[in-house]
Amino acid sequence: MRFGLITNLKRAGAREAIETFIQWSRQSKNQLFLCDDLKEISHDGLQFVSRKEIVSHVDILVSMGGDGTMLSAVRTVGAQGTPILGINIGSLGFLTQLTPQQLPPALDAIVKGEYQIEKRMLLKAETERMNEVESPYALNDIVIDNGPVSRLIDINLKVNGEDIVTYKADGLIISTPTGSTAYSLAVGGPIMHPKMEGMIAAPISAFSLNTRPMVFSPEDILEVKINSAHRQAGLTLDGQVMLPLKDSDMVVIKRADFYANFIVFPDNSFYKILRNKLHWGYPPSVT
Secondary structure (H helix, E strand, O other): OEEEEEEOOOOOOHHHHHHHHHHHHHHHOOEEEEEHHHOOOOOOOOEEEOOOOHHHHOOEEEEEEOHHHHHHHHHHHHHHOOOEEEEEOOOOOOOOOEOHHHHHHHHHHHHOOOOEEEEEEEEEEEOOOHHHOOOOEEOOEEEEEOOOOOOOEEEEEEEOOEEEEEEEEOEEEEEOOHHHHOHHHHOOOOOOOOOOOOEEEEEEOOOOOOOOOEEEOOOOOEEEEEEOOOOOEEEEEOOOEEEEEOOOOEEEEEEEEEEEEEEEOOOOOHHHHHHHHHOOOOOOOOO
16 A cells, blocks of 8 residues: 655654654555655655645555644645544644554554544635635634734624624634534534534634524535724634635635545544543542
């Protein structure tokens, strides 16, 4: 099989994990392509390709790092649908199921076909200025906020053309089920199983005790309009791609017409990850 690798070299343990992957590929006679930003790795016979081209060379893409590296890998794959395996060398790792120590047996299982594909819904943002960004898609969330100025903005939300609510808040998060354990969770949004489909609208520091997060159908089309007294606002895709907005700009958000495909194994369930990452069921520490 042909494997590709995208890694955050700044993470502790990244080089050791890459070395493990290289040795496994040579011993197992499987091809390995590294993203060209890893050229400082000194090994004879390594194959490097650009981030734009790596997906066309591989059957499986491996993302080593934290959730940010995984989000970047999803944008790299885009609509091509190449399956992604996440290896966690980050701090939290909701999107990355495995540790570096689990990498070789996981790769062996993939070669044997002993794995499952879990489809994850993505969002698409549309604005008049969206041509300024390379990809308008988000796996976790689309955030519209007050940009560099810490002042309240008015955010009008319509669904399928129907006026729903105007928030007076620092911003609004539109999240997927995958992103329900990210920024949306931090502002009180619900947790949704990533196999589900839907969109969560969760305001950030809303100036009203009656304002609550809402869940919408994946078929719905959300329209978000900004009214900013200081005429500044911003749109962020997955916390990584940013676009400034002007007063009265309209953002249309809907489900993307393709999915991200994650490689998962039955012994690493979503609920097990929740228990481990959120420390559910742990008694309070005794001092």
